[in-house]
Amino acid sequence: MAKRSRTKARESQPVEGAVGPRQPCPCGSGKRYKACHGAAGGVASVFVGRPFEGMPSECDVVALRELVPAATAPLTLAEPDRQGRSVQLCSLLPMAAPAMVRDSGQIWLGMQVQHNFGDPARDLGAVLQKALATDEPGIIGLTDPPGEGPRLQDLITDERLDVTVHDGFDYWIADVEDTSGMAAALEQANEAANPTARLTTVEAAYWTHVGTKEHLRWVMPQPEDRLLDALARLHAAGRDDLAPGSRFVGMFRAHGLLAPVWDLPVGTGPEALEEPAERFAADLAEALADESPLTSEQRAARNGLANRQVTIR
Known part of the structure; x- marks a missing residue:
């Protein structure tokens, strides 16, 4: 019995660089890997360990996703939008929205979001495509796995990002004329943002x-x-x-x-x-x-x- 147990234990050891089935899932869900992205018939094939690899300023992108409360960086589309709209990467948008089309037509992409479908770069690519396909201002959501398609780094140029760190989230209303009713929410968000x-x-x-x-x-x-x-x-x-x-x-x-x-x-x-x-x-x-x-x-x-x-x- 002991010999079979030792054999089973050896076989169950994860290979170097892999995630063990009982380890926390790297997606950050808090679940064990075997119950999340490592589940049989689940989305294991979707999980990407280094999703922003090859993206300009990869390290800054990771920081905006995980560490920095309020920051923005303009993105340059590989194929310019036919309407001449610009795109801005944001650490966080109101209500943790995946994206917003502003009244000006500018597209904002949010890094810190509620969903996690295994490949954040693919999620961002799908959201950007949805935003580019509409003329209507508003929030662009992503409620289901996006499936196959271009990732964010496939849709932008290889220029390095010009990151601007903000004292708070006043950039949310920088292009808004009527800010009535937003003061309380903005004040609450600013109070939660560490300098x-x-x-x-x-x-x-x-x-x-x-x-x-x-x-x-x-x-x-x-x-x-x-x-x-x-x-x-x-x-x-x-x-x-x-x-x-x-x-x-x-x-x-x-x-x-x-x-x-x-x-x-x-x-x-x-x-x-x-x-x-x-x-x-x-x-x-x-x-x-x-x-x-x-x-x-x-x-x-x-x-x-x-x-x-x-x-x-």
Whole structure:
């Protein structure tokens, strides 16, 4: 019996890089993988571990989806809209809408939405197509899996995104003449938005103030194993501090990318992080290029870092 049990256990082990059936589903539903995207006859084939790969500014797109409360970025369509309408990517829209066609005809795409059909890039592509197919202002929804079709990165150019981080959600009404009746909802949304700023010396690094703490959350594009090795080298050498009193505390894993997180002393602010972040990026590039085996100290650091990962998507 013991032998059969051991054999069964070995056979049930997930392959490297895969999701175990009893692990949390990477889609963020809170269910086990076997009861969600890994369910027999379910939508397992739909789940995409790195949905925004190949998209310009992939790391910023992931940040807008998971970390940044209020931000926008214009998108350029690969095939310009026949009516000359523009498209804007938004971290969050009113009521977490997937998309909106504004009175001006401009199309807004929302990153932070209620649904999750396994491939957010395909969801965004389907919503954008629906918005482009209508002239009527209003909310564009997505209530059913979109099926096959182009993903967002198939519909836009490969230009890098120009991300603007906002203090709140006043951009929701920037093009609205009659704002009566919106004040209460807007005030509530603004109160829930933590102050956030994007660093200018590096890509996809966002400072935020959360209650009594400040953090830097930095989405990075490198493959997870290589990035963990490089971070371990820097951590073991004591070269992963960004400011006096800062502390590298762990990482988020979102949409196939890692986002290292630093705790910062209150009062640090984003400006003080610009030069240290640029220096850290150079040190990280050097560590990524180092192909020598990890030392025992570095391996211990790597194990500690691996245990401080939280998958949010």
